[in-house]
Amino acid sequence: MSQSKASGSGEFVEARHPASDQVSTAGAQLLETEQVRWLSIYEQMLKIRIFEEHVNQLYTSAKMPGLAHLYIGEEAIAVGVCSALRRDDYITSTHRGHGHCLAKGASVDRMFAELLGKEAGYCRGKGGSMHIADQETGNLGANAIVGGSAGIATGAAMSSKMRGSDEVTVCFFGDGALGQGVLYEVMNMASLWKLPVIYVCENNQYNEYTHNSETTAGEMSARAKAFGIPTEEVDGQDVRAGHLSR
Numbered sequence: 001m002s003q004s005k006a007s008g009s010g011e012f013v014e015a016r017h018p019a020s021d022q023v024s025t026a027g028a029q030l031l032e033t034e035q036v037r038w039l040s041i042y043e044q045m046l047k048i049r050i051f052e053e054h055v056n057q058l059y060t061s062a063k064m065p066g067l068a069h070l071y072i073g074e075e076a077i078a079v080g081v082c083s084a085l086r087r088d089d090y091i092t093s094t095h096r097g098h099g100h101c102l103a104k105g106a107s108v109d110r111m112f113a114e115l116l117g118k119e120a121g122y123c124r125g126k127g128g129s130m131h132i133a134d135q136e137t138g139n140l141g142a143n144a145i146v147g148g149s150a151g152i153a154t155g156a157a158m159s160s161k162m163r164g165s166d167e168v169t170v171c172f173f174g175d176g177a178l179g180q181g182v183l184y185e186v187m188n189m190a191s192l193w194k195l196p197v198i199y200v201c202e203n204n205q206y207n208e209y210t211h212n213s214e215t216t217a218g219e220m221s222a223r224a225k226a227f228g229i230p231t232e233e234v235d236g237q238d239v240r241a242g243h244l245s246r
């Protein structure tokens, strides 16, 4: 309900649209749905943060075999992007992949089992942190090879297109992968053949320990643009930006 003052009359006139109650009820429901959605997105990010804090404890107390590359601080990227995907869409991940796996729907229990080398893990405990794959949630795998998943992602997108499905594949990679030739081979094919693949470069400015000013010449997004691929740069700390840019 809204009220407005009639000009010059000194009295208040109620300007009430007949359906305004219904409109506000629908509006409130929409707001509630939106709140539930963003709250669930926040919970996903928090789950990853807490997961990684536990991994850090296990790793630094030498209870976990192998290596651990933590996704702390980058949660908004995986969650923003994966929350816009369907379960049957695909992702490929990196050496820093726990966040991608969880955001695509992996179970915390089976992830920990994998990290601890247990049979119940996603790869029966044989793969560890950098080799977690889960076909049920469309996760085609983390990958210890920098840039290594670009070919897998592009192949999956080609398969989707050939099967006439509407699945989308997201290829996550770090800014360090911009130095890998395979990325440019597959971007060329993806653009030529109009494949349903999204290349998500997680630019944390470092290639592990080396600042990317020492490794990467020119503009990052210019690379994809050169192949005619539409590009967008978003704030990786803003989960809404990752979610809505699909």
Ligand SMILES: Cc1ncc(C[n+]2csc(CCOP(=O)(O)OP(=O)(O)O)c2C)c(N)n1
Pocket (backbone or CB within 6 Å): 095, 096, 144, 145, 146, 173, 174, 175, 176, 177, 204, 206, 207, 208, 209
């Ligand atoms: C082909 C290849 N070369 C080198 C390495 C060693 N290595 C592991 S992580 C890394 C840097 C990766 O940087 P980036 O892709 O930006 O990921 P970030 O660690 O910043 O998330 C390198 C060089 C590797 N795993 N694979």
Ligand SMILES: [Mg+2]
Pocket (backbone or CB within 6 Å): 174, 175, 176, 202, 203, 204, 205, 206, 207, 208
């Ligand atoms: Mg990096």
